[in-house]
Amino acid sequence: MAFIALTSIFDIIGPGEVIPRRLLGLVTMVVFLTVGSWHVVDRHREDLAFYAPRHTVQLIGLRTWLESGWNEIPAWRIDLGGDQEQPLTVQWAGSPDALAEYLVSNGWHAPPALNLKAFLGTLSPKTPIGDLPLFPHLHDGRFEEVLLVREEGNKRWVFRLWPTDVQLTETGEPLWVGTVETQIPHRIVDFITLAKDKGDYIEPLKSLAQTLRRGNWVGEMRQRIEKRPGRGKRGYLQWNGQVLLGTT
The missing domain is CATH 1.10.287 (Helix Hairpins)
Structure with a gap:
């Protein structure tokens, strides 16, 4: 062809x-x-x-999760090849639809559709970051079920949420894990511009936590011992080990 x-x-x-x-x-x-x-x-x-990996359901109580169980949840997104990709900086115990609806009412929105228009936009260096294609990501054999974006100047924050194998005993609903990344335009060749993960996971997480607290949603920060500053597979990574625990 x-x-x-x-x-x-x-x-x-x-x-x-x-x-x-x-x-x-x-x-x-x-x-x-x-x-x-x-x-x-x-x-x-x-x-x-x-x-796809075979999943085994684990049960955990809400209080146990908030006190110590959160630290047993994997800290990194795992791609199809089994490699660690991005820090999972969000854990959510509640309805993902309700969370998405609340975020949309506070400045977040769905990403552009992956169609011909979006791909043609990559041929122009003047295409705004919000119009560049956004590709889905796998974690533990699953695609994200919540995918929202928010533009901040010439950068784009991307929020993704995946279900886990952990279920809450009180509701029988899964615990969710997510990440909030910062993307910037990146010229990969003379005529193609794509959105690139900048590696900043600190600033967008702080903003997300503030948004949840304004709506009287429970949002608490926890500190992991494990963190990975410096250069990694995706370039320079800024993460201080903090994880946002959120509930309705």
């Missing part, structure tokens, strides 16, 4: 002429979207089913 597209361009432009860089970037993006879409539709569900 890539060969056919490039051959067509040469036929249109003619021999000896320079292919405009923006046109070449557009063709590359179209080929990427086409091949990627085919892979997602044809193989992605099979891959997830094959590699």
